[in-house]
Amino acid sequence: MTTLAETKVLLEELVAFPTVSSDSNMAMIAHLASRLDGCGARVEIYLDPSGQKANLFATIGPETDGGIVLSGHTDVVPVADQDWATDPFLISEADGNLYGRGTCDMKGFIAAAVAMAPRFAETVRDRPIHFAFTHDEEIGCIGARALAQTLGEKGLRPSVAIIGEPTSMRIVEGHKGCYEYSTHFTGLEGHGSAPDRGINAVEYAARYVARLLDLKEALKARAPSRSRFDPPWTTINTGAVIGGHAHNVIPGLARVDWEMRPVQAGDAELVKSDLARFCAETLIPAMRAVSPDADIVTETIGEVDGLVPADENEAKEIVMELTGETEADCVAFGTEGGIFQAMGMSVVICGPGSIAQAHKPDEFLAEAQLSDCLQMLDRLGGRLSQ
Template sequence: MDTLTRTRDLLAEMIAFPTVSSESNLALIDFLADRLSDAGARVEVFKDATGTKANLFATIGPEVGGGILLSGHSDVVPVADQNWTTDPFAMTERDGRLYGRGTCDMKGFIAAAVAMAPHYAKMARKRPIHFAFTHDEEIGCLGAQALAPLLRDREVRPGVAIIGEPTMMRVIEGHKGCYEYSVHFTGLEGHGSAPDRGVNAVEYAVRYVARLLEMAEVLKTRAPAGSRFEPPWTTINTGALVGGVAHNVIAGKARIDWEMRPVQPGDADLVKQDLHHYCQHHLIPAMRSVHPAADIVTEVIGEVDGLVPAEINEARDIVMELTGVNGAGLVPFGTEAGIFQALGMSAVICGPGSIEQAHKPDEYLSLDQLSQCLTMLNRLGTRLTE
């Protein structure tokens, strides 16, 4: 059986595991652990606090530092309320395309990496190859953030990380971070005819949004010189403002969902410090002057660092050589790459399929893209002998 057929069959088995982020991924992790163990890998599985989610970390080759890590997330986004023409959890092949939830985002890359494991077992004589398959990337990169301190505490760590998110096999060296928050406002309900006797949570939420808009303008002045991002500055977006129950009732509860996409870590610190000061010294005192139990609580949904383009980047250089691509670009979407970069690894993003297909009904990965990925990963084997 040729490698492409083996990878396609492996992908079909993986798609049958409905690893939506709200559900367990343990069955898929166990499946991948067995396949890698069969290839001779040393496999570790780390469960989360609930015992229903897990990360997998595996190694083939010598116990030395500077190895090459192939990384992918095992979770997929929901299919509810999407108009699929095929069963999303039964891979369908049609016209050179493989349809199914997660085919391009990003089980296709994982299948290709695992299919190459027997090849790496023969090649990894001087440099190890590592595999990291994580949970809950789609809801804040929770798995990778849990795996990071475990890797940081090890004496032997990978030196290069290749994250196989769908880029149409383009080499990507940077993306912005993604920081997401829900801010909960607790006021005091009352009759709308006497607004001064209550604390209107919606009105205080509006003041908070106004502050976000002010900070968004400040961030435009902080765009790094020569920034290649579009737009070149850190952005803020207010995604939702929810609160109140009726026209004539003072709103006792409100919630704001918002995000920022930092181009540099200092921007995130500036915004968070400003908002904390604004709430503690302006909004909350005003609210509590009427109702002592009034409060503003910020819930951190996720804080994922961006991938910062680096002048010296071994991962980028390796993948450019393997793919024959001349140059590396940036993408607007977030990945786990910045988490690995923060551990001291050089990191790059390159994987099969298009992000345009991700999260949509009838998600697909073309066989041509899968074949190109396998070619790159096959060539990667020579790096393990050097």
């Protein structure tokens, strides 16, 4: 069986694990650990506080600093309310494409990396190669932040990270940050016929969203003059407004789920300070004039820093050598790359599949992209044998 065929079998096995972020990834982690252990890798599994999720960190090669990390997240986004033509957790093939949830985002890269582990076990000499497979990237890079802390506590210091998010095998050296929040509104329920006797949490949520829209427009004027991002400014997105039960009931609770993707740290501070002032000086006083228990509380789901393009980037140099690419891009979508960069590593994003397919029904990975990824990793194995 060819390496590509073996990788496709492994990818089919990985897709069959329904590792939606709300559920456990333990079965998939155990499967990957078994495969890597069978290649002689030193495998560590780090549980989250619930014991239902885990990160995997494995090493092939010497126990030294300066290793190369192959990184991927094990969780996938939900398939609920999506119209799939096939079972999303069973691989189907058509026209050279592999269909299934997580095929491109990003179990394809994980399958390729693990399928190449026997090659690495044969070739790695003076520089270790690490496998870092995390939980809960899709809901705030929770696993990667925990893994960074664990590696720091253990004194492990890899120097290069290749994040296999879907870039169509292009090299990405920078991306925006991703800050996600849920803002909770506590009002006072009452009968709809007497609105002044209650506090309509949905209406206050709507005023909050209106402020977000004002900030969203204002940020366009703050775009750095040489921004390489598309769009070049910090964006804000209102993902959900939730609240209310019936036409004639004043809703006492509401929630706004929103995010921003900063291109510069000052933008994030501007948005957060403006909203805090708007709530403290305008919304909350009006609410508490009716009930002292009224409140607005913003919950931070995750604040993941962007990946900053670096003048000196060994990861970029290595992957350019492996792929033959001569240019590196910046993208708007977020990854765990900024977390690894903050640990002192040089980082690039390069993986099989298109981000245009991620999170959608009938997500797919082109088999040709998987083959290109295997070639890149095979060359990496050769490079580490020198």
